[in-house]
Amino acid sequence: MLKDLFYKLNKKVNEPTKKGTYKDSEPVMTKCPQCKSLLYTKELVSNVHVCPKCEYHFPITSDERLDALFDKNSKKLLFTNITSKNPLNFPNYVSKLENDKRRTGLNEALRVAHGEIDGHEVVIAVMDTRVRMGSMGSAVGEMLAQAFNYATDHRLPVIVFTASGGARMQEGILSLMQMAKVSVAIERHSSHGLLYVAYMTHPTTGGVSASFASVGDINLAESGALIGFAGRRVIEETIKEKLPKDFQTAEFLIEHGQLDKVVDRTEMRSVLAQILRLHS
Incomplete structure (x- = not known):
């Protein structure tokens, strides 16, 4: 568990670009541009790309x-x-x-x-x-x-x-x-x-x-x-x-x-x- 945590923290954080695409194709974490929360990308995908914190709809x-x-x-x-x-x-x-x-x-x-x-x-x-x-x-x-x-x-x-x-x-x-x-x-x-x-x-x-x-x-x-x-x-x-x-x-x-x-x-x-x- 601890090993997985460090792995995730060392991975690049994903942020949407101006065109709505992503800087990294398979990031572990994604930053919400509205509430600035760091989200596990897999959880974001399972939530149809909607931020569970502020309900921002990612493109x-x-x-x-x-x-x-x-x-x-x-x-x-x-x-x-x-x-x-x-x-x-x-x-x-x-x-x-x-x-x-x-x-x-x-x-x-x-x-x-x-x-x-x-x-x-x-x-x-x-x-x-x-x-x-x-x-x-x-x-x-x-x-x-x-x-x-x-x-x-x-x-x-x-x-x-x-x-x-x-x-x-x-x-x-x-x-x-x-x-x-x-x-x-x-x-x-x-x-x-x-x-x-x-x-x-x-x-x-x-x-x-x-x-x-x-x-x-x-x-x-x-x-x-x-x-x-x-x-x-x-x-x-x-x-x-x-x-x-x-x-x-x-x-x-x-x-x-x-x-x-x-x-x-x-x-x-x-x-x-x-x-x-x-x-x-």
Whole structure:
């Protein structure tokens, strides 16, 4: 026991970087950026990357979220071959995309999978901020549209976890078009009487918050998530007023009737399982 303690203390303490990744792939200890507590990484992982001391929600990858949700061995990835091009010949865009692909193993800022939660079949799409800050380009829009069309054809509910800086500026109007494209696929899915749960995580902003993130049959958000269209500074300069400190947080939105429920990540699977059971 004493030997294990010294081993842990001598290991590098893990701290999140600005991009939400980690300095060491397998640290023994992780430092919470909010309460500064030192946490055993294994315990943090078992708690779905939520600090047990202050309930700070660490950033997690799309695969980590899918694995935390789906029943064991039920996950089937979809549309993994879709990736962005460079339609506007934007400088350095291709090299930055390739770097993100190498670093993350993802072709785009979205994972889509078909699987089961507590025995209930569902299609889940999870945005991943490690690729171009989860921005919505033509490939992300295509994957989402195909996810809803796939769910419609198989008569399945859809859950979309949003995390994005908004539309991808390197693709210009083609990026903005995805707002309408995905909305059409959602409407087709809805017209067949099928369930769509929009689940907003940190951060959900810009064109994503103004389109498919806000039109679920049930709108949920993760605790502490930043949700909004324009930034705080832009709004304050426009209306010439100081905004509340908790403005654009999930907790602010639930108080003002813009969400159905704020869900702690540790309750994410049980809440979604109950929703699927009630709507099956």
